[in-house]
Amino acid sequence: MLRRLGEADIQRRSFLTNAAYSVAAAALPLGIEEAIERGQRGQHTGPRAGRAEIEAVRDMTDLFTRIDERHGGQHGRTAVVQYLRSDVADLCRATFASDEDRAEALSAAASVAYLCGWKAYDASEHGLAQRYYLQAYALTREAGDDLHAAWILRILAHNGMDIRRPESTLELADAALARIKGKAAPATESLFAITRARALANAGRGKEAARQVRAAQDLVLSGSADELPVWAARWGSPRATVASHTAKTFHALGDHANAERHYAASARNRPRTGHERITALTLAAQGREQAAQGHVEAACGSWGKSLDLLNGVRSARAVDEVAGIRRQLAVFGRRGMRAAHDLDERARIWQAAHAA
Template identity: 40%
Template sequence: MPQARSGNAKLAAVITEAGMSHAEVARAFVRVAKESNAPEFAGVGRSHVSHWIAGSKPSGRAPMLLCEALSRKLGRVITLDEIGLPAPPLSSKDMLGWRVDTLAALTELGRVDVDAERRRVLSTAAYSLAALTLPSDRWWSQMAERGRARGAAGGRTVSRGDVDAVHDMMSLFSRVDQRRGGGHARSAVVQYLGSDVASFLYGRYADDILRRDMFTAASELSYLAGWMAFDNGEHNVAQHYFNIAVKLAAEADNPAMAGHVLRAMAHQAIDLGHRKRALNLASASVDGERYQAAAPRERALLGVVYARALAVNGETQKAARALLRAEDDLSAATGGDDEPGRVFFFGEASLAHETACALRDTGDLAGATTQFRRSVRTRKASTFTRTHAVTLGYMGAVQARQGEIEEACATWSRALDAMEGVRSGRTREVAAEMRAILSPYRRRIVRAVRDVDARAKSYLSTFA
């Protein structure tokens, strides 16, 4: 078939570019297969690769693993299209497996996320509870060993300037997210992560410190892609990026970064109502080196989400102690070069917001209102617009629960003002909650109720 001949010719051309014999390709493939815990490929040899080039097509996960083997040799991302092989059916179980090779999973996820139809399938797939079970302690040390082995790969030389560039892009995208919500610019984050950054990960490093810094930077960007998807209500997509971010942090041997991502996973699990699993994730985020190696500001962030997880599980006293420790950690934060840029957003306003949520979940509505007001008062709304809108929305809901409907409407009116131009699943949820709470009051002739309800309905229709 013409398609098969064309595809095999492409594969042969890439193998020639890599300067590899068929036997060398086979050995590289087997090495990747073993790392990916895929024993079904352990018997692959030169004849199999020769058959693929001659006309047959590898099946299942083999195409993705072959791309990974060639990418390592060439030091750039090799796609299935480039070697003329068909994409294997997407398996969320495979993608989320802790034994799947990190870079192979990143490449495949990037391919899926930029393909409109496959991304739709991924977006509508179920959030996996099984994937919230964390791997053993041994896995973390094995991943650190695997990361060190990558530094010997061929391909382009990665410089300190390349790491700085990734951090610059991370900072730019993070600020867009904070202001406009996860529905803006996520495709740009995904494309940058799957192209430039993925190529860096296949590169050659002067020393392991540089490699670890690049893998940490890539972990931060994968975390951001996940956070933006989470904020936009695409929970299965978010879970996949968080999973890769944890793996990249593990290969970077960076426990603080791993804790940062586990904290985000816990936050997502809390919002989705998976309380016990949220507590397991939050506990892991503050365990041992993940907390100890973190800067004070990041410790406060980990700690306040841990407090929220305790609160939703009814552990009121433990939650109170965790909140006090988070306040102490934030008080100890001084900023500067020793503080990672990924925590730039977390300050007094963020701490007050999360504290208010914890108090609300323990039934302390008065305390929650006080902390929400503190958050609104101390936040720079023009920079952190999305969270400002969410905070106001949550505060209005608490006021409504206390029977203060007119005050709630005034607060919600401010929230809707802040939502202008924001694309976020969480702001959409806030608007939907406004309408649900106001539903019993719609027949009353109350102008504030009518205005807020109409504006919330308009916002939902605009950003549906």
């Protein structure tokens, strides 16, 4: 039942963006899709592969993810896509000594497809991102890895909320949490619980969202980051992630004070180095919540810290964020606020340096 629900959710046409897929979609690694089809027919005719090849893909995924987190999604994007089309597609075609090895290889391939989707999302190519996520989902399903498949449903839910297309996101979040509940450690489950909280808030179900937030917080506080499976651990501290999505939940509910508080907690729970892009975006969001409450000096302080961290980051989301900061600073600048003028000049210089 849950499997059919998840599949129905992600195939719904209304969930996809109205924008056409990027031209880059034509270059998707169809060899992987063909490899899945051959696997379903029991045809494995490629060269033999084993643990060493699987670990190599995992190590490369770790490396590419660290670069993404530090420098933004557009650094190394072509290399990751080419890696998916070549080495990873070859791994999916390979012959393995056991079904377990083949399943782990497909799960490793799914993580690379997921990263490609994340990079497309970071470039604001949302239709392409969803196609990559769907490909990652197909790989996890073929691997028989229900927990990893739930992780893909989770990102699809967040993607829908981020691009303001929430039509199917609550169903996706429900399906993801149902698959993971009782089968994963508390820290892992917390990441799914907070996704559902955010989806409830976006659906206008505030009281249920608040209860789900408390459940997610209880889970993450009782768990440990060491318990996370590899496909979740790559993306940083569960406490920081839960705090960030708690802030987004409160933002959807119009509670700017609580949103500000949880964005601040998220930034505190991330390492000082290695996660510059997400920390910078979190601080920028914190500044928005401060500005919404009329705390202009505090907002300028948060935005200034965000700009410090964005130096050298290549990300369409960062470009959009800085443009949004400048729009708000223009309002404050017209009121004669010197700090707003100075910060706007810094933001203008950043935009000039990061123009496409």
